[in-house]
Amino acid sequence: MALLNVTKLTKNFGGVKAVTDVDLEVEENTITGIIGPNGAGKTTFFNLLTGIYKPSSGDIIYHINGDVTSRMLRPQKMTKYGIARTFQNIRLFKEMTVTDNVLLGYHCNLSYGVFPSVLRLPSYFREEKKAMEKAHELLKIFHLYDKRDEKAKNLSYGDQRKVEIARAMAADPKILLLDEPAAGMNPNETKELTKLIKWVQEEFQLTIILIEHDMSLVMKLCDKIFVFDYGHLIAEGDPESIQCNEQVLKAYLGGDYVAEAK
Numbered sequence: 110m111a112l113l114n115v116t117k118l119t120k121n122f123g124g125v126k127a128v129t130d131v132d133l134e135v136e137e138n139t140i141t142g143i144i145g146p147n148g149a150g151k152t153t154f155f156n157l158l159t160g161i162y163k164p165s166s167g168d169i170i171y172h173i174n175g176d177v178t179s180r181m182l183r184p185q186k187m188t189k190y191g192i193a194r195t196f197q198n199i200r201l202f203k204e205m206t207v208t209d210n211v212l213l214g215y216h217c218n219l220s221y222g223v224f225p226s227v228l229r230l231p232s233y234f235r236e237e238k239k240a241m242e243k244a245h246e247l248l249k250i251f252h253l254y255d256k257r258d259e260k261a262k263n264l265s266y267g268d269q270r271k272v273e274i275a276r277a278m279a280a281d282p283k284i285l286l287l288d289e290p291a292a293g294m295n296p297n298e299t300k301e302l303t304k305l306i307k308w309v310q311e312e313f314q315l316t317i318i319l320i321e322h323d324m325s326l327v328m329k330l331c332d333k334i335f336v337f338d339y340g341h342l343i344a345e346g347d348p349e350s351i352q353c354n355e356q357v358l359k360a361y362l363g364g365d366y367v368a369e370a371k
């Protein structure tokens with residue numbers, strides 16, 4: 110079943126055509142890769158999917174507990190719809206602990222109101238206890254439990270990326286959007302992250318869409334890959350077919366390389 114349908118999606122910034130006429134569909138419980146050279150429109154596409162940008166034209170429809178359409182998308186509402194994301198530039202609260210950063214992800218879905226929290230009613234303590242248990246559970250999954258009391262700024266770049274994913278997971282999403290999850294990681298960290306992403310996808314029955322430049326991660330993880338170039342979707346398919354797609358090789362390596370390789 111398709112969880113996301115994108116139709117004729119276009120975003121222009123003045124004269125810059127960042128995303129043009131993109132049509133795509135994402136199936137439930139799959140991992141989808143969005144790849145393409147620098148400036149191809151991948152981040153703009155994610156920003157459209159998460160309500161940061163409004164489309165110039167076209168439609169986005171998520172099928173999660175009823176339809177969520179482009180007109181309803183707002184960054185602050187995404188977790189309520191069951192959609193969480195991470196960012197290309199890590200956006201943690203660096204002076205806060207690892208646990209508190211993850212708790213923030215959980216807090217956007219807490220059910221108690223202002224009064225129980227101000228008056229410190231039992232429902233407030235119940236929810237807070239649940240939140241802490243969940244945060245610790247996630248930190249164990251991401252092998253960060255030992256670092257739970259560290260300030261986020263003291264963690265390695267790779268660990269900070271994992272905290273960001275754990276925080277996104279704390280919102281209990283159905284769809285998880287990861288913007289360059291392996292950026293800045295060394296090959297061992299990338300290998301570990303690849304396994305972790307696969308594991309959480311299966312364990313939590315998630316639909317994951319990720320932008321990534323690290324092809325080892327993309328080819329190992331993704332069920333389907335969409336390739337962007339100059340804002341256009343130029344290819345889609347499974348990892349094997351994408352790896353030998355001429356248009357894709359041309360976009361990445363230039364026309365001369367493809368001609369020479371023949």
Ligand SMILES: Nc1ncnc2c1ncn2[C@@H]1O[C@H](COP(=O)(O)OP(=O)(O)OP(=O)(O)O)[C@@H](O)[C@H]1O
Nearest residue numbers: 122125126127145146147148149150151152153154
């Ligand atoms: N807010 C903006 N205003 C004007 N132009 C923009 C804006 N955001 C993106 N662009 C332009 O849109 C095009 C697509 O950029 P985008 O960042 O989406 O590409 P990308 O594929 O994510 O690149 P990278 O892999 O380098 O992150 C580029 O030409 C970029 O300069």
